[in-house]
Amino acid sequence: MLILGKLINLLLCLAAAPLLGGIINRTKAFFAGRKGPSVFQPYYDLFKLFQKGAVYSQTAGWVFRAGPVIGLASAAAAALLMPLGGLPAVLAFEGDLIVFVYLFALLRFFLVISALDTGSSFEGMGAAREVTFSALAEPAFLLGLAAVAKYTGHTSLSQIFSSLDITDWPAAGPTLVLVGISTGIVFLSENCRIPVDDPNTHLELTMIHEVMVLDNGGPDFGMILYTAALKLWLLGAVLAGILVPVHTGNVWLDTTAALLFLALLAVLVGVVESSMARLRLLHVPSLLIGAAALSIVALMLVCGGLL
């Protein structure tokens, strides 16, 4: 049963991740008054991309080709550590949340250098922004997780999320809300969503993430899109773990709650993107530092005896 649960969790993640992007797009279309593409459009896109050939820049070398592969591999490895609702993670050990965070650093590292491998000034620009923002997002994320870890007394994602319960909310509400907001900001930033980044426009100058992959095409681009989808899913799952810790005892019920939350999250992202404008680039750091500050306050609430 346990192994089955693990397997289902992994498969669910791998299979359903692109769906979130579909939901977001659908929501945005709704708000724009369009019918919009099907929620399964991302799958069609991926399928199409995997069918294509590729065009490589003469400047680029093997790093450019390796980037998407290693990125996807690290996202998939991170997926091994992530529990969802009642479903256990494939691997769980003390401190795996650190590994989880650092696997994203690995992903980022290769994404950035493969962008630089093209020698394109636009991709260099995106890469520069990416490393700057992520340097700020990473402490916010880790400190937020540290607050939750301190609260639950566990250092494994699986244990943290299984020991958090809806009944904790009355007592730990402020902490969880703070961590939730902070992680939410990190979620938006890491997944290049408004207000940090705007995946819609294709004005390269305004973008961070998308601009880094301008030169990718075919299966490579497919992998990148799929990686992005996984990232969205996994970070969404973290939020789900913190904000809707439903533990009824019934695995399926818990999982459904989490999945519903993920869908809701996608809708919410769509709503935000339809109703808000992108922040000025120079204001993004303030947002991220604000997130870190929220995490610190949460930490103080947990450890500082203020709880």
Added chain:
Amino acid sequence: MNSAVDLILIFLILSNLALLGLSRLGACIRVAALQGVALGLLPLFLVESGPAAHQLFFSALLIGLKGIVFPWLLTVVLREIQVQREIEPFIGYGSSLAFGTVFLIVSLWLGSRLPLPASMQSGLIVPSAFFTIMSGFFLIIARKKALTQVLGYLVLENGIYAFGAALSENQPVLIELGILLDLFAAAFVMGIAVFHINREFEHIDTDKLSGLRT
């Protein structure tokens, strides 16, 4: 006995004041020579039992050196370099005398702090010796001509000798020998140096001898 010693010592003090106030180099040399002669006589009066033979000998030698040889040597130099007086010293002659009185007071105080053993009678000997030393220092510091500085050095030595004289009863010959050796050699070498200075710089203002600094 004591009165003779005191007389010499008072002469010592007065001659120092004269050296501080005089501007003519020739006069200074003569005063210093007189000082030397007076000092040469000093040990002869200090000893209760009358001077011994070796003391007479050394006194004669000293008087010969200080009273005759050095003045002669310096006068020769003086004639050679054709300088008559010390013009524009660092410290003027009036102020020099004012300093002199301050030195005198300090010397008297030092004399009161350093009492000589009872066997050495005169209470004036320590202050006057100190005063002579200070005057010598002052001449070296306040004057510009190399010749005056040699003179100042001789005065300094005179002051030291005054102490030496006070000791001559207790201590062996060596001290006096040392003084003489020192005086002779130092004055000799310095005299030569003054010659060289004159030749090299065409004057003996030590003003110009300040090229080596920091």
Added chain:
Amino acid sequence: MSFFIAGAVIIFLSSVSSLFFGRKGDWASRVGGLGTVIGSAIALIPPLQVLLKGGVLSLQTEWSIPFGTFFIQIDSLSAFFLLPILVLCALAAVYGIDYLKAYQTHRNLGPVWFFFNLLLVSMLVVVTARNSLLFLIAWELMTLASFFLVTFEHHRPAVRQAGFLYLLAAHIGTAFLIIFFVLLGSRTGSADFAAVPKIPSMAADILFVLAVIGFGIKAGFMPLHIWLPHAHPAAPSHVSAVMSGVMIKTGIYGLVRTICLLQTPPAWWGWTLIILGAVSGLLGALFASAQQDLKRLLAYCSVENIGIIALGLGTGLLGIHQNHAALAVLGIAGGLLHVLNHAFFKGLLFLSAGSVLHSTGTGQIDRLGGLMKQMPWTAAAFLIGAVAVPGIPPLNGFFSEFLIYLGLFKKGINSGLETVIAVLLTVGGLALIGGLALAAFTKAFGIVFLGSPRSASAQHAHEAGPLMKTSFLILAMLCLLLGLFSPRLIYVLRPVLLSLTGLTNEAIQIELVQASSILSQIVKVAVLFGLLAGGLFLVRIRLLRGRRVESAVTWDCGYAQPDSRMQYTGTSFTQFLADLFGRLLPTRKNIASPTGFFPNSGQYSEETDDSCEKYLFRPAARQIVRLSAKLQWLQHGRLQVYILYIALALWILLIWKLM
């Protein structure tokens, strides 16, 4: 022990004999390099023995020198530091044989090898010496040898400046160490190292502060680090590797040894190290990211990593104080493991950066680019190092940082505000350090090796020679292996932890077993990741098979002819970051704005100074020089004044003393 002595003697003899081959450069290299390799291999046996089997080897003989005895000892702590010293130096020597060939025609290579091997010998003595005087002599010899290596290219003024600064800083450090050792000796009653018997906490605190300053200068704690970013780039690259990889670690060794001798650390020692570590780590990483010179960037990165080590040790001390076994063991183990890891990845980075310098003649990041095509091996090696530095799995840097994190995340240390601050400084600090280091090293790797060449010299680069390649590839392998074997490696630290933490053997063993099992889980993730990546690679190949794969110019939004000058440069890569931390980074902007209707030139460049140097040390030095210049009127040549000094001295003394 005899093997150790024999090894050291062989190294020393080869050091001296290489002097005689100075005119024939290749022979000097052969003699010097071979001696180091053979000597290191032999000398490696006893430390390995100690690490694997435990026990202590020692040698004590009479030595006719005041206060000195020749007393050396290899315990587990010494052995743990000997390991990277011997391995890295041997590899650097192998590298040096090729590297120095370029100088062979116009330089006498004898001294280089003499000092290189002397550096190795002195480091061997530093970490084994058990007598203050022996330690100090070896310590200063180490400084001197490395100084002469730093000033190898002393025809360049910048190098001389760097050498001067280094020597001065080291000298100041030694002054503190002299006080330290004398005080220590007066407490133990002997110049030989011995655990200090119960002493008043005040005295222990003074000793600790002296040690932190004295050893901290060598280790490069911010703000004592100012010599480091000058000296490391100036030295030949294999020397930089040794200096950065292991020599500055002797400072850490000294600190750890001090703590061993002083015992029972109070809480504030831990806090001091944590704060120093956080400051060094953050500023080091920040400065690293803003540098335009490759080796200078690496040098700042050493400051950063020393900061991480200090964070580990600091949390460990805190754990000892709070009697919290997990924190103590994990913090110290993490810190010490990072010593080992940093030695290898920094060595790797300096060696591969050296081959860039060797082949292009410049270390200016903005003048390089696209080197991966001409120097694939160097690029691969540098990439491995660059991934290891920001602590990214699956390379070794991650494992040591992980242990430090883990200690702080552990249950049971929820004791109020202190924990908040500790977690904040350490977890937040490490995360931010990691992020900044990532920026620095994506820049270093990306701008130097990727894209297209930005200058002719970068275009005509050539791959490093076989010996150079061998040595850095071995290091690259070691970086990977150290990570994968870290679950086993941490057991080696047990005796060190035993003497440092004052915990029982069982308590330490429990923690280590736990940590080891966690680390092996991480290794499992790493292996899975590797399999996934490999699998995906095959998938990708499968997908592209039979499809059209074209080659074209980089798509640049419509520009038909992108050229290399349009690429993002290192300066522009980190400009955003530098602006963000503008207050901490005194960046000078040199702007030549384009003017007129048809401007044909414009220029923009940035240089980042060291803020500690600029705002702290230089003004202080200037004040001292100004004061001394003012006092120089004291001696301005007048004889009369000189005599006045004598008179004044005399009369003042007489009046004062007879009063």
Added chain:
Amino acid sequence: MIYALIFIPAAAAVLSLMIQNDRIRRALIVGTAAVHTLLVLTAWQTGAAPRCSGWLVLDQPALLFLTITSILFSACSIYAAGYLAGESGRTIRDFKEGLFFRNAPEAVFSACLLAFLATMTLTALSQHLALLWVAMEATTLASAPLIYFHRHHRSLEAAWKYLLICSVGIALALLGTFFIGIAVSHTSVEDKSLVLSNLIQQGSRLNLTWLKAAMLLTLVGYGTKMGLAPLHTWLPDAHSESPSVISALLSGALLNCAFLGILRIVQVCRAAGLEDFYRPLLILFGLLSMGWAAVFILGQGDFKRMLAYSSVEHVGILALGIGIGTGAVFGSMLHAVNHSLTKAMLFLAAGNILGAFKTKTISQVSGVLERLPWTGILWLAGFLAITGMPPFGLFLSEFAIAKAMIEQGRFGIAAAFLGVLTLIFAGMASAFLKMAQGSVAPETAEMSHRESFTHVLPPLALGVLTLLLGLYVPPAVNRLLHEAAAAFGGF
């Protein structure tokens, strides 16, 4: 034995005035030096009987200082022979101002050099304070013509200052000696002679007031000769303007002799129980000298003057060591040995640099390592040695002194000591490194200058000795140092 030590150089001095042939005269200098050294080494084995009713005694401190002097003189004599051969009597153009000058006659120079040795030997051996003083004065007189070897106005100025300042100082020392005489006149015993052993024996009965005054006067007097700030003012001028080999002797040997003069008085004061009186004085002078030297070493533009100020610093350290007492006295003794060897080596190397670059200005010299490899190495090694870096001997002695300070709890003094040492290190490092390293300036590159054997060997030998003393102090030397230290209040 004792007579031989004094009279052989003295006789050689007289002889050299008579010899016409330059070569024979040079051989005579080297030969005398060798014989002198041999005699001293024999004295290590056999000791020497006191002579002249206890006025001349070879006690442990005397043996120590005599050995330094002798070894130094030997090295310098070889250097001097080579130096004189290169400086033969022609008219020389002064590199600084372009004036023409001649050197003093070589015969006079040689005679003075040998007389200098004789007088220094006498200083070391005298146990009678008046004789000691006579010897000290004689060293001044013998060395003044040596300083005025180059007959131009700068060296004349230097010699004049040397002569006058040292004469004033030495006159004060004479006064001090008189005061000791007065102090001893108070005693009830018969023997009122100024022989050291007698004074020590009657220590407790001496008149303290006069003894204190005597200590002050001799300290100022011999301190002038030794170069303690602010009495040292002749020292930089004399060292920078005299031939380098003379600078080496002045710094290495003469300063030590003056130091010994102070130490003799210290012995008397110790016997009289005046330790608390003289020790603070020595500490004061020591620190003042170090500080003064630091001020002038920072930003110094002339390398020979820099070495001279470094001598001021080191005599400060010597005085400081005696002032601190206990273990520092031993440090001071060791320091005297090491400093002499190192400073002489540096001055000789400076002479080589001066010869090749024709300038004493630091900013005009670069690339010594390239142009004069041996001298360059010596210059760097000397720099490291003089600033107290291991493995050179000065490290050990400075360590010993610092150790004693710290162990006595005198942290302020220790901090000042180490702080000033660091400042001096900074000042010297910037000058020495700049000179030794870098490339040769193009305008001086063509001038050819070969390093001859006689110019390299003596400083090399001295350098090797300091290096050895930093790594291994032979037991015999160690014992002698301890015995000498015991005489001055240490152990």
